[in-house]
Amino acid sequence: MRDAITGLIGQYDQLGRYLDRSAIDRIESYFDETEVRVLAVEIINREASELVREASQRLFQADPELLLPGGNAYTTRRLAACLRDMDYFLRYASYSLIAGDSTILNERVLNGLDDTYKSLGVPTGPTVRSMVLLADVLCERLLNDGVPQDRCALVRQPFEHMASGLAASDVRQR
16 A cells, blocks of 8 residues: 555656655645644544444434335344445545545545445445545544644545545446
8 A cells, every 4th residue: 555655756766756846845745734644543543433323323314214124224234234334434544544645545445346336236325425424523523623624624535535436436326
């Protein structure tokens, strides 16, 4: 798994170039954001089950049909699979946050997810919403810890990357 720095160095190495001002600025930016990245991952590590619980409650409150007969979270087994997937997305978002590179989510999460969900008949709409809700809940925790609002955009990046990647492959958006 690569990170923002090794990816940048790799690009310059392939071109046979020294790091220029633009590259150095990107590296400085990565390190300037480190405190927020680490704080977000600490919250995820400490409160993963609570973050998933809160995001899932919001999802099911907005779309209660998911829990009714015929809904994709109906039955204990399907609900458990939904919560497991949300936890999976949260865990991989934490890796992406530390790495400072959302593209690592393509290989680890998005490649094959569309096919898997198609084969299982899982609608992507609620899944995409759950990713956004996870970001919302995490940002609320960060704001409560005194992180400035503008830093939440950085924390939302991996969730938005997964959501837009899955939404772009749209199985049955509802």
